[in-house]
Amino acid sequence: MWELFTHPSNIVFSISLCLMFLFGIFEIVLTLLGGGSQGFLDQFLPEDVGHNAELGVDADHSVFTKVLDWLYLGRVPLFVWLIIFLCAYSLLGFTIQALVNQFTNMMFSAWLIAPACVFLCMPIVRYSTMLLARILPQDETTAIYSDELIGRTATIILGNARQKYPAQARVQDQHGLTHYILVEPELDEVFNQGQSVVLTQKTAVGFQATNL
Structure with a gap:
């Protein structure tokens, strides 16, 4: 040895x-x-x-x-x-x-x-x-990874969202904090302003979603 x-x-x-x-x-x-x-x-x-x-x-x-x-x-x-x-x-x-x-x-x-x-x-x-x-004990934080928003319900607040043409949406995380993100449909459909959708996956610019 x-x-x-x-x-x-x-x-x-x-x-x-x-x-x-x-x-x-x-x-x-x-x-x-x-x-x-x-x-x-x-x-x-x-x-x-x-x-x-x-x-x-x-x-x-x-x-x-x-x-x-x-x-x-x-x-x-x-x-x-x-x-x-x-x-x-x-x-x-x-x-x-x-x-x-x-x-x-x-x-x-x-x-x-x-x-x-x-x-x-x-x-x-x-x-x-x-x-x-x-x-190890960690400091408490309300910071999140963007992937943690997947599965949450977002609301389209500005414009209409189409594939490749995302619109701005609002979503709350598990801490109750509001985030403003870009959302586009996962399928060939249109999300209208005020519509609620479910985030399904991350994209290069925001998220894809499906109809609630």
């Missing part, structure tokens, strides 16, 4: 595991002192990642922001997310190297396995962070 830890091909994973323990100890010390890492590194995240990404129903996020959001960055303190990443990255690397060594008596080169594990560990990091985010 020690040979696996000190093997030159695994030096990156060994360093990652050591950093994970150091960061973990640092986080525990901060918590005992009544603080924690909240906000310690989060200032380096884009403003529209995490909870802020939920603000604005019609917000247009970049691919980079969507990737960060997929990784649940911003849902837990960035310092904690980094600990999860280092743990998943190092343990996955050691596991792959141990299995390869068991069957071939060889190990992947560090130049090959180190960058490969960065991508391979991301699903593990995502779901681990997702579980932790459900456990």
